Amino acid sequence: MIDDLLPLLKQAFGYSEFRDGQSDVILAALQGRDSFVLMPTGGGKSLCYQLPALLLPQVTIVVSPLMSLMKDQVDALKANGIAAEFINSSLSREEVLQVFARLRRGELKLLYVAPERLLQPNFLDRLQDVGVSLFAIDEAHCISQWGHDFRPDYMALALLKQRFAGVPVMALTATADAATRQDILQQLTLQQPYIHLGSFDRPNIRYTVQEKFRPVEQLTAYLQQQDGASGIVYCSSRRKVDELTEQLKQRGFNAAAYHAGLSSEQRNAVQDAFKRDDYQLIVATVAFGMGVNKSNIRYVVHFELPRTIEAYYQETGRAGRDGVAAEAILLFDPADIARMKRWLEAEENPQRAEVAWQRFLAMAAFAEAQICRRQVLLNYFGEARQQRCGNCDICLQPPQQFDGTELAQKALSCVYRVGQSFGMHHVIDVLRGGQNQKIVELQHDKLSTWGLGKEFSHDYWLSILRQLIHFGLLQQDITAHSVLKLQPAARPVLRGETALSLAVPRLQSVKREPQRLSKQQYDRALFAKLKALRKHIAARDDVAPFVVFSDASLIEMCQQLPTDNRSLLAISGVGQTKLSRYGADFIDAISDYLSEEAQPPAGKLAK
Structure with a gap:
């Protein structure tokens, strides 16, 4: 039967073959079965309900969380000659009535709505009058309290199975761990669903983690290599978004800011201009989220460490949705871990705080990993692999090791000489023979460790100290201004009883490696x-x-x-x-x- 669908696939969508998993999901929908579909961003989820909609007798209702996402999907369908519309608050009353009239006349194959609109009693009554062949719940992880983007409005979608008995429901998401998947099935009360768990792998995305030293300069150097390609830079706060956007504009980049502090009109204008390629770059908080339906984003940069691997995966997945080579760059400062811990200590719900902390630790482990990034990422989602990917920074430039025992001894001794009462930057200033006012007043220029490491740069020592923290030889006391404290594991190194292998610090900006994808x-x-x-x-x-x-x-x-x-x-x-x-x-x-x-x-x- 799938062979019979190939002519329609080419005629309507321009493709000659199905992607992995699509044909089985489509058959399940045509057979009237419920289904759960997990496919990576760019993996072809939309086609799983769009193609059946062309063959089913009545309308397919697509539940979508964002207005911009609906418009993009409908524009793309109309460009392919497919009868589709959306109903949301961007339409006038007259325009909504026109859509209802087309729906009543049976002219529509797909109708996109938000969950809030769908669940209005009079809207449900209209749908029961005209008849529905399929409900497709996009971004289904929003229904789960364990999902990274939980939305209460989605929880009421369980009502669909009560009001439309016998109408199949298809739940689709790109990001859901085992707990979230189980919660989705239960919340939507899917009946013996066909389940497709696609690979989380996005082989066209190159993952790179760079230690953060001078982040604006590092980012600028990377962006200068992009030749006007479209990209997103994610920041953790509105203040940082505004600040970084202005800095990039001053450096000549065609950039715009996007965050929840802007009016809806401003946000819509920025997003529309980005889709039209009028902006090269968007600097955004996570508010620039699921509505980014733009297939030609070539890179995503995280200026700070994301809170979860799910969020990181979803955000990086916005790059390369067209299957063309793309890059995901993460600028990592280990101090982000301490900042997140302080933030979670203010969480009133201890169970939620513990879950959030464990998820953040998994994200930190990804950033600190010395093995293939893709292996770490896929293993988190239960897709263990033994083969290295050959398309991440670890595979392309394996970390170089050296005997760092002597440098470690100098650093640890300096922490001890300053009384374990100062942070990394002061310790580094002492090691490099600094003579600022603070060092002179404290007479730290008289210490035996003063100037012992003057041949190395500040950033070089910063990397060394961070590694000593990772190895458990030092600890940053977040309760006391992040001062460095010696740990028991430091004693054998200081005494020369244990050798210590360290990674050569990577201080250069991210450089584009030659493309490994022959199709480019x-x-x-x-x-x-x-x-x-x-x-x-x-x-x-x-x-x-x-x-x-x-x-x-x-x-x-x-x-x-x-x-x-x-x-x-x-x-x-x-x-x-x-x-x-x-x-x-x-x-x-x-x-x-x-x-x-x-x-x-x-x-x-x-x-």
């Missing part, structure tokens, strides 16, 4: 022309550029160089509707480019 070879000049054409068409049609064609489709065009309808239709993401709407423009652009390339250079015309 394509004509960059042609890609730039097609990208400009896509932006022009998107502005004309008032849609996001990726709704016209994804970066992946443009890259394939640059590789295959289609110059007629048949060859363009063979490109992934080009269906009949898009061929008729946009095909001539792109064929002309490619043909013109090839003609220009075939012309001899000026002054060398054939005689």
Whole structure:
């Protein structure tokens, strides 16, 4: 039966084959079964309910948490010639009535709504009158108290099984651990559901963790390598977002801020401009979340350590949704761990605080890991792997080790000489022979450890001290201004009874490694022309550029160089509707480019 669906898949969506797991989920929906679908961001969850919706007799209702997400999905469906609409507060009363009229006439295949709207009694009555073939609950982890983005409105969705007996429910999410998955099944009362647990692996994303020394300079150096690609930088607070956005603007970056402190009009304007590629970069808090339905984000940077691996995975997953190579950069300061501990100590619910602390420790362990990042990430989600990924910083540049016993002795002795009463920066200043007012007043320039490490930079010593903390030789006392305290494990090192191997500090900015993905070879000049054409068409049609064609489709065009309808239709993401709407423009652009390339250079015309 799946073979029978392939012509519809190509005609409606432009794809010649299903991705892993999609066909089984689609068959379950067509057979009227409930289902639970866990697929990574960019793994093709939407198609699991969009394609069945075209074949089912009545409307498919899609529950979506954010207005911008609904609009993007509906714009993309309409671009493919599919009858879809949404109802939310952005529509006028007249526009809502027009959608209801189309629904009543049976003209819609998909209708997107928020849970609050769906559960209004009169809305449910309307749906019962017209009939529903399928409910698709997107971002289903929002229903679980164990999910990283719990939303109370989602809990009432259990009502659907009571009001619409026999109508299948499909729950979909990209991020759910075992506890969250079980909670989703129970909350929605799914009946003997078909369960698909896809791989959490996003092989096109390169994971890199860099120790934070001078974060703004580190970030600036990285962004200068991006050639105008779209990206997101996540910060932990509104203040940091505003501050960093201004710093990046002053350095010439086309950046905008996004956080909950801005008005909804400001946030919507920023998000819309980012989707149109008018902004290169968004600096945001986690408020810039699930509504980011933009397939051509090439990098995500975390300026601080996220609170959970689930949040990290979801946020990094916004990069490379089109399957093209993307990067996830994390700037890590071990002091973030102490700050999080202080924050959780204020939590009134001790059980919730303990769960949050354990999840944060798992995130910290990922950042501190000296083995393949992807192995650590996948293992957290219960997907253990023995093979290294070859596409993370640990695999590409394995940490170099050296005998750090002597340096450790100098550092530990200095902590002891200053009375175990000062933090890292003062200890480093003493080791490097600093003569600031504080050191002179305390007469720390008279200590035997003063100047013992002057040949190394401040950042080098910072890395060494952090490693000594990781090894349990030192502890930062968060109850006393993070002063350094010697631990029992330091004694054998100080006495020379134990050797200590340390990692060579990585002080350089993140550098882009040569692409390991062979499919990324394509004509960059042609890609730039097609990208400009896509932006022009998107502005004309008032849609996001990726709704016209994804970066992946443009890259394939640059590789295959289609110059007629048949060859363009063979490109992934080009269906009949898009061929008729946009095909001539792109064929002309490619043909013109090839003609220009075939012309001899000026002054060398054939005689």
